[in-house]
Structure formats: C-alpha cells, structure tokens
Amino acid sequence: MAQRNPTLDRPVAIDTTAIRVREQGIERRARFRSISEPLGLLIALVVLLIVFSLLNDRFLTIGNAQNILTQASIPLIIAVGATLVILLGSIDLSVEGVMGAAGMTWILLTANSRGGEGLGAWAWVIALGVALLFGLANGLIFTGLKVPSFIVTLGMWYVGLGFATILYGRDLFPRLEDAALKGWTSQLTLGLPNAFWLALLVIGIGLAVVRYTRVGRVALAIGNSETIARAAGLPAFRVKVAVFAIAAVLSGLGGILATIQLDIGSPLVGSGLLFIVIPAVVIGGTSLGGGRGGILRTVLGVFLLTVLNNGLILSGVDTSWQSAVSGVILVAAIVFAAWSHRDRLGVAK
Amino acid sequence: MSLSSQRGRIARASAFAAAASLALVGCTTTAGSGGEDAGPIAKEDIVLVASVINTANPYFTANIEGAEALAAELDLPLEIVDSENSSQTEISKIQAILAQGKKVVMFVNTVASSDTPTIVDAVTRAGGYVSIWWNKPDEFEPWDQSDNFVAFQKHPGIESGRCNAQAIGDALGGEGNVIMLPGVADSTTSQTRVVGFKAELEENYPGITILEEQPSNWDPVLANQNARDMIAKYGDEIDAVWSADDGMQLGALQAFEDAGLLEQVKFASDGLYPDTVELMKEGYGNNAIVGETFHRGYMASAIGLYTAYLAATGEIDPSELPNEKRTSFFDIKCVTPDNLDEYAQYDEPGAAAAFVKELIENGPWDTEPATLVGGGGPEVLD
Numbered sequence: 001m002a003q004r005n006p007t008l009d010r011p012v013a014i015d016t017t018a019i020r021v022r023e024q025g026i027e028r029r030a031r032f033r034s035i036s037e038p039l040g041l042l043i044a045l046v047v048l049l050i051v052f053s054l055l056n057d058r059f060l061t062i063g064n065a066q067n068i069l070t071q072a073s074i075p076l077i078i079a080v081g082a083t084l085v086i087l088l089g090s091i092d093l094s095v096e097g098v099m100g101a102a103g104m105t106w107i108l109l110t111a112n113s114r115g116g117e118g119l120g121a122w123a124w125v126i127a128l129g130v131a132l133l134f135g136l137a138n139g140l141i142f143t144g145l146k147v148p149s150f151i152v153t154l155g156m157w158y159v160g161l162g163f164a165t166i167l168y169g170r171d172l173f174p175r176l177e178d179a180a181l182k183g184w185t186s187q188l189t190l191g192l193p194n195a196f197w198l199a200l201l202v203i204g205i206g207l208a209v210v211r212y213t214r215v216g217r218v219a220l221a222i223g224n225s226e227t228i229a230r231a232a233g234l235p236a237f238r239v240k241v242a243v244f245a246i247a248a249v250l251s252g253l254g255g256i257l258a259t260i261q262l263d264i265g266s267p268l269v270g271s272g273l274l275f276i277v278i279p280a281v282v283i284g285g286t287s288l289g290g291g292r293g294g295i296l297r298t299v300l301g302v303f304l305l306t307v308l309n310n311g312l313i314l315s316g317v318d319t320s321w322q323s324a325v326s327g328v329i330l331v332a333a334i335v336f337a338a339w340s341h342r343d344r345l346g347v348a349k
Numbered sequence: 350m351s352l353s354s355q356r357g358r359i360a361r362a363s364a365f366a367a368a369a370s371l372a373l374v375g376c377t378t379t380a381g382s383g384g385e386d387a388g389p390i391a392k393e394d395i396v397l398v399a400s401v402i403n404t405a406n407p408y409f410t411a412n413i414e415g416a417e418a419l420a421a422e423l424d425l426p427l428e429i430v431d432s433e434n435s436s437q438t439e440i441s442k443i444q445a446i447l448a449q450g451k452k453v454v455m456f457v458n459t460v461a462s463s464d465t466p467t468i469v470d471a472v473t474r475a476g477g478y479v480s481i482w483w484n485k486p487d488e489f490e491p492w493d494q495s496d497n498f499v500a501f502q503k504h505p506g507i508e509s510g511r512c513n514a515q516a517i518g519d520a521l522g523g524e525g526n527v528i529m530l531p532g533v534a535d536s537t538t539s540q541t542r543v544v545g546f547k548a549e550l551e552e553n554y555p556g557i558t559i560l561e562e563q564p565s566n567w568d569p570v571l572a573n574q575n576a577r578d579m580i581a582k583y584g585d586e587i588d589a590v591w592s593a594d595d596g597m598q599l600g601a602l603q604a605f606e607d608a609g610l611l612e613q614v615k616f617a618s619d620g621l622y623p624d625t626v627e628l629m630k631e632g633y634g635n636n637a638i639v640g641e642t643f644h645r646g647y648m649a650s651a652i653g654l655y656t657a658y659l660a661a662t663g664e665i666d667p668s669e670l671p672n673e674k675r676t677s678f679f680d681i682k683c684v685t686p687d688n689l690d691e692y693a694q695y696d697e698p699g700a701a702a703a704f705v706k707e708l709i710e711n712g713p714w715d716t717e718p719a720t721l722v723g724g725g726g727p728e729v730l731d
Contacts, residue, residue, distance in 0.1 A: 056582065064581035071574060113627070161433075170410040172623050173599065186607045262573055263603040264624070267405040271570055313578040319564055320534065 041284065041300045044333040045307065052311035059314045066193055070186045072306040073195035074261070076299060078254040079277045080206035081247030083298045086281050087210075088240060089223045089290020090149035092247045094138060095277060097160020099255030099270030102131040104167040106256045107265030113175040124256065131252020132245055134160055139244030143237050149244075157274075164267030173264040185261045195257055202250065206295045209246075215239050223290025280305050283334055304333060389663030390452045390476075392425070397658070398446055399650050400430035400439060400457040406567075406596055407622050411646025411701075412458055418701040419651045422709060423658065425454075436460045440467055453477035454661045456653035459484040462537055465501075473497040478661040480653035483538050487727040491675040496667040499660040502653055504719075505678040506538055507728055509642045510545025512683040513617035516640020517589045518554035520615040525588030526560045528579050530572050530601060532593040534564040539593045541728050542619060546591055548730055560587065567593070569600035576604035589615040595622035595641070606634065615639045621684050623696050629686055636686060643682040643692050647701040648719045652679065655705075656713040672725035679719040692718075 053060035078095055085092040106127035111118035119126070138156050142149045176182055185195035210216035218239040221229040230236050251270075258269045284301030286293025308329060312322050399416035401409040413429055420427035428446055432439030439460050446453060455477060459465055465485040472479040473495050480500045491498045517527060529546070532539035543562070550557050560583055565572035572592060579587065590605070592598035598618040605611045617640035618625070629638050659665040667675065684692060694700065695718070707716050714721035 058582050058584070061581070063584070067577050067581045071577065113624070165404055168405055170414065172407055173596075175624065183603075183607045258570065261603070261607075262569055262600055263606075264569065264599055266569065268403070268568070269570060271568055309574075310578050310581070313563065313575065314582045316561075319562060 038285070038297055038300060040336060041297070041304065041333075044336050045300060045304050048304070048307050048311060048329070048333070052307070052315055055311075055315035059311060062191075064310070064314065066186075066188065066191075068303075068306055068310050069196040070193040070261075071310065072302050073185065073193065073199040074254045074257050075273060075276045075280060075302045075306065076196075076199040077202045077257070078251050078273060079280050079298045079302050080202050080295055081250035082277045083281050083284075083286055083293065083295050084206070084210070084216075084219060084243045085149070085247045086278075086286050086288060087223045087290055087293060088219050088243055089226075089288075090142065090240070090244075091278070091288070092138065092153045092244065092251075093150065093274060094134060094153040094156035094160055094248065095251045095254075095274045096268075096270035096272075097157035097164070098131050098134045098248050098251040099160075099258060099273065100164035100267040101134065101160040101167075101255070102127045102252030103255035103259040103269045104164040104265050104267055105130045107174050107176060107259050108167060110181070111177040112265065113173075113177055114171055118178060127256055128249055128252050130163075131248045131255070134252075135245035135248025136241065138248060139241030142244065143240045161267055168265070168267050173266060176260065176263050176265075181260055182263060183260075185257055195261070198253075198257070202253075203295060203299060210295060215242050219243055220291055223292070225291075276302070276305055279330075283330075305330075390661045392423075392662060394452045395425055395454050395658070395661060396446075396451040397423075397425050397427045397654055398430060398443070398453050398455040399427065399654065400432060400443060400455065400459075402432050402439075402458055402460050403434050404431050407624065408594070408596075408620060408646045409458065412456070412650040414701050415645075415647030415650035415705070416456060416654055418647065418705040419654050419658075419708075422702070422705045430457075432460050434460065436464045439464060440471070443468055444471055447471055447475040447477065450475075452661070453479075454654060454657045455479040456482065456650045456657065458482045458649070462486050462535075465489055469494055469498040478657040480657045482649050482653050484536060487537070490672075490726070491667065492672060496660060499657045499667050500653070500675050500677060502649070502656070502677045502679060503538065503728075504642075504644045504649075504681045505545075505723065505728055506541025507545035507548070507730060509619045509681055510542040510547070511549040512545075512642050512681070513542075513591055513619065513640050514546045514549035514554065515683070516617045516685060517591060517615055518550065518557055520639040521557060521588050523554050524556040526558045526583070526586050527589040527591055528560050528576075528583070528587055529562040530575060530590065530592040530597050531562055531564045532567040532597070536567075537728075539564070539567075542593050544730060557589075565592075565597050565600075567596060569596045571600070572597035573600035573604050576601040577608070580604060580608045580610065585610060585613065587614055589617070592616070592618040594618060595620040595625045598638075599624060602628075602634070602637065605637075611635070611637055617641065619681075620644070621692065626689065626693070626696065629689055632686075639685065641684040643684045643695075644679070644719060645695055645704075648679075648704055648716075651701070651705050651708055652713050652716070652719060655708055659713070673721065673723060674714060675724075676726060677714070677724040678722055678728065680722045682718060 058064060082092060106123050109119045109123035109126055134156055138153050141147055141152045186193050189197060218234045221234055222236050226236060255270055259265050262269060280301035281298045282288060283304060284297030286297060308326055312326055317325050397416060397420050399413060401412045403409055416427055430442045455472060457468055457479060459481055462484040465481050466489055469479060478497050478499050480502060483503050485501050491501055531543050561579060563575040565575050590601050592601055595618050598616055602616060605614050611634035614637065616638045619642045621641040621643045625638060625641060660667050
C-alpha cells in the first residue's frame with residue numbers, strides 16, 4: 001500500500017476563486033445580453049432612421065412620424081397577442097381571417113352605406129365577441145384535441161375569411177357612414193394618432209399581463225417546458241386557451257381599426273398583416289420555440305419593419321427594387337441586432 | 350405504438366392518399382382527351398363554369414352575376430370557382446371540376462397571365478371550351494392552340510389609361526403633379542393602363558409631371574398605405590392621383606381625406622364601381638373624382654361564357670373566325686361627372702339579365718355598350 005498523501009488527510013480550504021470568477025462572468029454576460037439584444041435592435045432602428053432622413057428631408061418630419069405611428073398601430077396591437085402565443089411555443093396564423101371576420105361584422109352592424117342605423121357600442125361588443133369565438137375555437141381545438149396550433153389556426157384563417165366573405169355577400173363595399181368614426185384612427189390626440197394611443201394601451205396591458213398575472217407567468221413556464229409546468233400543477237390547459245382568446249380579440253380589434261382606416265369593409269382588410277406581425281415578433285428576439293422574449297422587443301420589431309417600408313418609399317428606391325432592397329436591409333439589420341444571441345435564437349434550424 | 354409514430358403514419362397515409370387522388374385527377378383529365386374531334390356538345394350535357402380571382406371585390410362578384418344571368422337565360426347549370434387570389438387554388442379547382450367528366454363551357458378571369466396555358470391545356474384535354482379574360486401571355490394566341498381555347502378577351506388598357514389621363518389633364522388645366530398607383534406590377538392589364546396614361550400625358554399634357562409610381566397589387570389596403578407614405582413624401586405637391594382600378598382608388602381617397610388634402614386633389618381610375626358612382630354623384634371631396642372608365646364585370650363574364658358556349662354547341666367554328674374575334678378588345682367608355690347619368694341604367698336591378706338577352710340576340714361582338722373594337726394580337730400603343 002502506497003503511503004498516503006498527508007496533505008489529503010486534513011481538511012483543506014478549497015480555492016473557489018476561479019469558480020466564483022466564472023460565475024460572475026456568466027452573470028455579467030447574461031446581464032449584458034439582456035441589455036445588448038434590444039440595444040442591437042434599437043441601434044439598427046436608429047441607423048435606419050438616420051440613413052432615411054439623410055436620403056429625404058421629409059422623412060424626419062412630424063407629419064411622417066405621425067404617419068409611421070398610424071401605420072404601426074394595427075400591427076402593434078396584433079403583435080402583442082402574437083407575442084403571447086409565440087411565448088407559449090405555439091403560433092397563431094388565423095390573424096388575417098379573424099381580422100376580416102371581425103371587421104365585416106363590425107361594419108355591417110355600424111351605420112354603413114348598405115343601410116341600417118347601426119348598433120353603436122354593441123357593434124364593437126359583437127364583433128370582438130366573434131373574434132373571441134375564433135380564439136376559443138383555436139385554443140380548445142389546439143389544447144383539447146392536441147392538434148398543432150399551426151394547423152388549427154391555418155384552418156381558422158380560412159374559416160374567418162369564409163365567414164367574412166359570406167357576410168360580404170355580393171353587394172357593394174359597405175362604406176362607413178358614422179361621421180364621428182371616419183378617419184378616427186389617424187386623427188391626433190395630444191399630437192399622437194388615436195390608433196397609436198390605443199396601441200400603447202394594449203401594449204401596457206400586455207406587459208402587465210406578462211409581468212404581473214398568473215396567465216403571463218404560466219405562459220412563460222409552458223414555453224420553457226410544458227412537462228415541468230404541468231408537473232408543477234400549473235393550469236396549462238386554461239392558460240393556453242386564454243392566450244389564444246386574447247390573441248384573437250386583439251386581431252379582431254385590429255380588423256375593426258383597419259376597417260375604420262380604410263373606410264370600407266372588406267373580407268381582405270387584414271391582407272399582408274400576418275407577414276408583418278410574425279416576423280416582427282421573431283425579429284424582436286422572441287424565440288419561436290417559446291419561453292423567451294417579450295412584448296417590448298416585439299414593439300421594436302414592428303417599428304423596424306414599418307420604418308423600413310415607409311423609408312424605402314420616401315427615399316425614392318425604384319419600386320421594382322423595393323422588395324429586394326427591403327429584404328436585404330432586413331436580414332442585415334437582424335444579423336447585426338441578433339449577433340450576440342445567434343446561438344440561442346432557437347429558429348436557426 | 351407511441352402517439353407520435355401513429356401521427357407520423359397518419360400523415361404518411363394522408364400524403365399518399367393526396368398523391369393518389371392527384372394522379373387520379375391527372376388520369377381522368379387525360380382520359381377525356383380528343384375533345385377537339387368530338388364535335389358539338391349537346392346542350393343538355395353542358396355545365397357552365399365561371400372562375401374568378403376572389404369573391405370579395407365588386408368586379409368579381411359582378412362576374413358571377415353575369416354568369417348567373419346567362420345560366421338562367423340558357424337554362425344551364427353553373428359552377429363558380431373562387432381562386433382565393435391563388436393560381437394554385439384556381440388551377441386545382443378547375444382540374445377538380447374537369448375530373449368530374451362533365452362537358453364544361455368556361456369563363457376564367459385568370460389570377461396571373463402564366464395560368465392561361467395550364468388551364469387551356471387542361472380544358473382542351475377534357476374536351477371543354479374556354480374563354481380567358483384579362484390576362485394571358487402575349488405570345489400564347491388562341492389560333493395557335495386549339496378550338497377549345499375559344500377566345501381571349503379584355504377591355505383595352507391603353508384606352509383606359511388615355512381616358513383617365515385626359516380627365517386628370519383637363520381637370521388640372523394641363524399643369525401639375527400626379528402620383529400613380531398601378532395594380533400588380535407584372536399584370537398586363539395594369540401595364541397597358543400605365544402605358545396609355547403616360548403616353549397621353551406625354552403627347553397632350555406636357556405640363557403634368559409624374560412624381561412617382563407605387564404598384565399597389567389591386568389591394569385597397571396597400572393603396573391606402575402607399576398613398577399615406579406618398580402624402581408624407583410630397584405633401585401638397587400632389588395635385589392628382591391615378592389608380593389602376595377603383596378598389597385601390599377607394600383606399601387612396603381615404604388616405605387623402607384623413608390628411609385633409611382631399612378637396613385640392615383630383616382622382617381618376619378604371620372601372621366605375623357602383624361605390625364610385627355614389628361618390629361622384631354626391632360630389633365627394635369637392636368633386637374629387639374627375640374621370641373613370643365604364644365597363645361591367647357581368648358583361649365580361651356573359652360575353653366570355655357565351656362565346657365559349659357558341660363554340661361548344663357548334664354555332665361558331667373558332668378556327669374560321671378572324672383573329673380579332675379570338676383575341677378581342679371590347680369597348681370601354683370614358684366617364685366624367687357630366688355624362689355619368691348615361692350609365693346608371695347598367696346598374697339597375699335586372700341589368701345583367703337585360704344585357705344577357707341582348708347578347709343572345711346580337712351575338713358576343715355586337716352588344717352595346719361592350720362592342721368589339723379591336724384585337725387580333727397583343728395591345729400596342731397607337
């Protein structure tokens with residue numbers, strides 16, 4: 001038997017300095033990341049603003065700022081709901097269908113050129129109720145029947161469009177005749193468009209839901225790991241249904257606002273919005289895998305896309321080049337903004 | 350078996366079923382080949398089919414209205430294809446109808462020019478007859494194909510653009526700035542309207558400057574957004590707005606109304622939608638709408654279907670027809686607030702049925718207000 005090492009026989013003070021330094025490093029990097037990710041996006045946005053304002057001196061005017069805020073309002077409202085759904089690790093593709101269904105319901109129940117007195121506030125309640133039903137259907141089929149949300153909401157997109165098309169019928173476009181509502185979305189209150197105030201309210205409520213309510217916390221837990229969330233006794237079923245319901249009501253609200261903005265009811269009033277909203281959420285850094293991200297980042301994502309579209313038109317980029325240029329700038333902005341967390345995006349598959 | 354592997358199996362099984370049914374459609378369609386030699390089709394075997402781009406636009410719903418009026422008058426069954434803005438949906442729905450083995454007489458308002466050869470090929474192989482409206486590739490002419498591709502028909506875009514340019518040019522007194530909202534950038538319908546508009550300004554209104562063109566995909570929502578951006582860019586420099594159709598114009602009007610600029614800007618567009626008629630009548634926005642072109646969706650579908658029907662029943666022989674009756678341009682009318690009332694009759698209840706009666710009496714090329722005015726090849730600037 002070999003002689004024992006005497007130094008091991010007595011308790012030693014283990015030097016943990018290296019471990020602590022490492023831990024502090026990890027913590028510092030995590031803290032840096034949580035600031036640097038949105039910061040990267042913010043810098044990308046500022047760079048765009050500077051470049052566009054150099055290209056056209058009308059870009060950085062109050063008038064155009066109000067225009068951008070009006071255009072961002074509807075995507076912002078819908079993106080709050082979409083962020084919650086994506087935090088769950090699910091997706092809601094029914095946005096445009098629900099917008100059409102709620103928008104058509106609303107205008108046909110409001111004073112419009114097809115006749116009728118209009119139901120006033122009840123039109124809002126019923127239209128948002130229709131949207132809520134779509135959301136509940138999405139949530140219940142997804143959760144109860146365990147059909148992937150991608151499929152359920154894709155189907156519901158077309159159900160919504162179909163519902164709106166049936167309401168539209170074969171008649172003329174129904175035009176809004178309520179004088180108080182005409183142009184309401186872009187009218188200014190305290191210097192900001194009304195629709196944008198509404199968007200701020202929705203964003204505020206959305207933030208409060210995520211931070212301070214059980215629904216928000218459970219949704220994040222489900223996004224991180226549904227198995228653990230369920231094992232911990234969290235009400236996964238109810239929260240998932242609630243999140244889809246919230247998202248659909250916000251899509252419905254977006255549909256009504258889009259109808260007011262356009263002044264006419266059309267089943268296609270939401271066309272193209274899905275491809276602003278979902279990219280905005282992902283660009284903001286909310287992981288498609290769920291559990292990571294947040295509403296404020298989505299707000300940055302929406303602004304990045306809105307400013308890009310507006311700026312390209314104002315800077316006079318040839319129309320046949322616009323779509324390609326927009327794509328290139330977008331990818332560049334994301335690479336720049338997301339460099340620090342490219343290993344954790346969770347979508348680079 | 351785990352749930353996921355079960356799901357995998359179901360997915361594979363459904364994929365196989367989908368592939369098999371597609372193959373079946375292919376077979377059935379091929380089985381119907383030889384339609385060219387089959388001779389006239391008995392009237393009782395015919396099914397009328399009208400295919401439209403979507404059903405959420407007054408023009409396309411009017412297409413359906415015209416098809417319904419003709420089906421009622423001829424006492425034939427009618428099927429409607431809603432392409433839902435997608436070439437793929439359009440083609441697969443048409444193939445599904447052909448696969449049922451019926452003898453179809455078809456009107457197709459194609460989603461994209463490039464859909465035409467595929468549709469013509471499928472209809473030909475199934476022994477049906479088709480008229481295509483608005484969009485086809487320039488070089489794909491009916492006389493180079495078969496009798497089953499009876500006709501390509503449209504209203505001339507160049508004429509439409511010229512008519513709008515005159516209205517704007519006159520309203521501005523020959524001086525000012527205009528922005529343009531074309532439709533889908535690669536649509537020949539939109540392109541020809543743009544060409545006509547620009548040519549007329551260049552030739553007769555040199556004092557008018559085109560500030561910018563923003564294609565808006567025939568989409569009122571996009572037109573509204575683009576108009577807002579251009580208002581931000583040019584402000585009150587904009588004196589007039591041209592849109593390639595009335596749907597986009599409705600979106601643009603609202604943007605200018607919101608910006609408080611409506612009263613000082615003039616608008617012109619194509620299609621004279623009934624909504625537009627109302628706005629023109631009430632003098633909306635200091636008579637903002639100064640020019641329109643008149644044509645109706647129900648006339649297009651009735652003319653298209655009836656031409657194909659005559660070929661199917663052997664009353665006309667497409668191969669004997671002059672080229673301008675195979676690739677045909679039908680008249681459009683220039684409308685201003687002054688002559689607006691003349692066109693009210695075509696929007697009264699029962700107008701489609703009345704048009705169809707006259708169409709059957711006078712034939713597809715001689716029915717007012719949409720008489721044959723040219724054709725025989727792609728539209729060119731005169």
